[in-house]
Amino acid sequence: MAFYKNLTISQKQIVWAWCFLAVPTVFYVTIRFYPTANAILVSFQDWNLLGTRTWTGIDNYVKLFNDPVFWKVFQNTFLYLIIGTPVSLVIAFVVAYHIDKVRFMHGTIRALYFVPFMTSAVAMAWVWRWFYQPVPIGVFNNFLASLGIAQIEFLNSTTNALPAILAPAVWAGLGFQIIIFMAGLRAIPQTYYEAARIDGVSPMATLWEITLPLLKPTIVFLVVFSSIGFLRIFDQVFNMTTNNPGGPLNSTKPLVLMIYDTAFNGFDMGYAAAQTVVLFLVLLVVSLLQLRILRDR
Amino acid sequence: MSTTDLSIKPSSEALLKNTGNVGVRPPRNYAQFIRWILLFGGGILMIMPIIYMLSTSFKFPFEVYNLNLIPEEPTLENYQLVLEDGRFFNWFTNSLVIAVLTTVSNVFFDSMVGYALCKFKFPGRYIVFIAILSTLMIPTEMLVIPWYLMSTKLGWLDTYWGIMFPGMMTAFGVFLMKQFFETVPDDFLEAARIDGLNEFQIWWTVAMPLVKPALAALAIFVFLGNWTAFIWPLIVTNSQELYTLPVGLTTFSVEQQVEWELIMTGAALSTLPTLIVFLIFQRFIIRGVVMAGLKG
Numbered sequence: 001m002a003f004y005k006n007l008t009i010s011q012k013q014i015v016w017a018w019c020f021l022a023v024p025t026v027f028y029v030t031i032r033f034y035p036t037a038n039a040i041l042v043s044f045q046d047w048n049l050l051g052t053r054t055w056t057g058i059d060n061y062v063k064l065f066n067d068p069v070f071w072k073v074f075q076n077t078f079l080y081l082i083i084g085t086p087v088s089l090v091i092a093f094v095v096a097y098h099i100d101k102v103r104f105m106h107g108t109i110r111a112l113y114f115v116p117f118m119t120s121a122v123a124m125a126w127v128w129r130w131f132y133q134p135v136p137i138g139v140f141n142n143f144l145a146s147l148g149i150a151q152i153e154f155l156n157s158t159t160n161a162l163p164a165i166l167a168p169a170v171w172a173g174l175g176f177q178i179i180i181f182m183a184g185l186r187a188i189p190q191t192y193y194e195a196a197r198i199d200g201v202s203p204m205a206t207l208w209e210i211t212l213p214l215l216k217p218t219i220v221f222l223v224v225f226s227s228i229g230f231l232r233i234f235d236q237v238f239n240m241t242t243n244n245p246g247g248p249l250n251s252t253k254p255l256v257l258m259i260y261d262t263a264f265n266g267f268d269m270g271y272a273a274a275q276t277v278v279l280f281l282v283l284l285v286v287s288l289l290q291l292r293i294l295r296d297r
Numbered sequence: 298m299s300t301t302d303l304s305i306k307p308s309s310e311a312l313l314k315n316t317g318n319v320g321v322r323p324p325r326n327y328a329q330f331i332r333w334i335l336l337f338g339g340g341i342l343m344i345m346p347i348i349y350m351l352s353t354s355f356k357f358p359f360e361v362y363n364l365n366l367i368p369e370e371p372t373l374e375n376y377q378l379v380l381e382d383g384r385f386f387n388w389f390t391n392s393l394v395i396a397v398l399t400t401v402s403n404v405f406f407d408s409m410v411g412y413a414l415c416k417f418k419f420p421g422r423y424i425v426f427i428a429i430l431s432t433l434m435i436p437t438e439m440l441v442i443p444w445y446l447m448s449t450k451l452g453w454l455d456t457y458w459g460i461m462f463p464g465m466m467t468a469f470g471v472f473l474m475k476q477f478f479e480t481v482p483d484d485f486l487e488a489a490r491i492d493g494l495n496e497f498q499i500w501w502t503v504a505m506p507l508v509k510p511a512l513a514a515l516a517i518f519v520f521l522g523n524w525t526a527f528i529w530p531l532i533v534t535n536s537q538e539l540y541t542l543p544v545g546l547t548t549f550s551v552e553q554q555v556e557w558e559l560i561m562t563g564a565a566l567s568t569l570p571t572l573i574v575f576l577i578f579q580r581f582i583i584r585g586v587v588m589a590g591l592k593g
Contacts, residue, residue, distance in 0.1 A: 020410065023406065031444075036439065038443040102333055102336060110583065120568055121543075122527055122544075126560050180587065183587045183590075242550075260532075276441075280434075280439045284434060
């Protein structure tokens, strides 16, 4: 205590700062940084969890790039991103733009769109899976049948299964995007709109020349945030294809599911770690590119 | 007479519009009405999956394939069957305990770190901040293998701690709290210092109450994230007694195969808690999510 009393105010601050940071430092070093380094390390090794770890250099990466399943998975992962992000952002913006102009039951309407965000992806994957079943079980096909339209194969088709699995992911994320867009719209000063109206600018031009440019920070945030989400899709795929994970014929398998399979069904830890490193690099490159492109415009 | 009136009115209005007269607007009420109907219809469509889930959970098997929303013969039998199983109660407790504990831990530690990085001047402050922030770039999926290896070695597999430890602190929370502590004036803290409070007391009794809305926003995000977390609990648990609700629901649904009314009941049971909380604290939660989304 005498030692502490002799310290200057700024020295006391340093002592206190590290008292506050002591436990978190241990946490970040052992639970974040060490595992990150370990993942990279294991990706250069051959290890089936029981046997010995042997150093294999870049063999795992070579194997990955020669694996046709990886390229299929890579393509799927980007399909989730390329379809999911624009579709959900456009829908979210259109809905937010109009909710912003509605006064009557404003809160209720906003809540209706937001509710799916509060659900668990696993539970909703099973609900949607039921929807997609063929007649006489599934809601969608029953509905089509009642209109006299031909049945659609959803989860059993190699072409339809991926969008069918993506739909609940888009649906669940919309609520968040809508309220973030609405907050962004609110932040635009009304004076811009008044000026535009006095100048006789058409609503369409107002949208393109005022609203969208001023929403840019919001759009950048949502693009990056939702892209990361779609690139990491797993819960929906796993639960909607439990009888053949990632099927049919790997047509819905995303990278995270391949990692899970390799590591916890195949116990090929080195190979799985190499896949996680690729996932990390994909996420990094995609977010940096998006930030670069969107900020410059 | 009235027909001619109606036919003249639109054309005269169109004429005025073409002159670019500022005072003339399109028939706003009509457009507003259409907009409202479309938005409301879309909103109903958005909650249809949830409505169907709930409706089917009250149906007998013979009625499941029917599209009607209100069961002809509502029954609680599905809930009885699912709850008699006993496992759901178990999974529910696991999820609740884990989500509550991780939330408490995040609220405590994230704000502690955020406060230290915001209010203390010390060498290495910037480096610590950047180091913590950089972990945001590392996806959970990259860490599950090392975490699994670690858990095997330390005997954390199949324990609450094993499920919880990766989420005890988040860089997102640190960043969010740091942003909000910036709004707390240093004078307040200085006044407390003169009153003889130590730094820990100043943080806990002076600064923390001032950022309550941010703490609530953080709590909502962390709780929801842990309540619905799937991949890590799936990996780290082996015995069914330790499953969380999402993992349990997957197992349960796979067992049921085609008994959709039971699967929907299970899904409803794992969704209802958050839905009810949302219905009660609707405005509050939306505000919190916006706050966390924009500042975080």
